[in-house]
Amino acid sequence: MTESASSARDADAVSRFVESFAAQLVEAGMPRMPARVFAALLSSDEGSMTSAGLGEQLRISPAAVSGAVRYLAQTHMVSREREPGSRRERYRVRGDQWYEALTNRDAVLKRWEQALREGVTSLGADTPAGRRMSETLAFFEFLESELAELMERWRVHREKTFGPE
Amino acid sequence: MTESASSARDADAVSRFVESFAAQLVEAGMPRMPARVFAALLSSDEGSMTSAGLGEQLRISPAAVSGAVRYLAQTHMVSREREPGSRRERYRVRGDQWYEALTNRDAVLKRWEQALREGVTSLGADTPAGRRMSETLAFFEFLESELAELMERWRVHREKTFGPE
């Protein structure tokens, strides 16, 4: 009795957290379904769930799960695993992997830098606007190199605090 | 002749850059109009434009300018200035200000941390999910402190490269 009451409360608590954390992610610009799926994975005990499980907890169609997972996989926030001997698939959030994804807006940064370089060229490096853009470009290049070092420091810090993976 | 041809080409070049840079910002999650307005300001020689000027260059209504500027001001990407003795207002992108805005997702980070803390509590700090969340929380706290130092290093680096503001 206590047992079932407690697991019911847990499911509810999990769901509340999932939705509220997903809401924050959405507000930061992540599409809704990926955000919800990601939050669900993050709060699962295994760190992974099946497609069916996700659909059930979030009350969404298999199609929605599929779309959300595709997004998350493309952005390297989760990885897909086949369950051996079954058509089932598990989606997993791997500790190290998604921290990097968060900061590895590398692709994004690269494209911004490219756009800025074109801007400097086409506006003229000797114009005020061109100079402002050069500086902006320098900032992004700085940022890019710093982020790599930052992640390295995190790995060290993490290992000290939480022990090896 | 050469003069007018050259300024025509400039206007065109500016516009092309504005739109292409704005597109990158949009892809990174910024709403369209704010992105375009910001890009326009960034590539103006003064680093500032009037509402009318923005409307004209971007071919959008005063209402759209108003909305975009409100967004940008709230997120500290631009500041508003009154032109003395006129009802005109100028919107300005100040070098130091918007770098910080970019990294000062501080508000966002703070809310994520809050959500994660609630997650740890409600899922139980001793559960596997709870532990994963604690680690995530630690990552954000780490990130927050690192970002402050990173910006400080940038200020130094910038001053060396570009000279004092």
Add this chain to the structure above:
DNA sequence: CCTTAACTTCACAAATTTCTGAAGCACGCG
């Protein structure tokens, strides 16, 4: 004061995005 320029707000129309149900495909299992 009254006029009018400049920005803002509001309600609505349009465009875009998002999610679903249904059909399709692939593969493990009997």
Add this chain to the structure above:
DNA sequence: CGCGTGCTTCAGAAATTTGTGAAGTTAAGG
């Protein structure tokens, strides 16, 4: 080899977001 499960794709419905015109507000200038 074919059945059935489980994921994916697709077309369309629904909801959300976005941008506009029009009315509203504030304040400069006569």
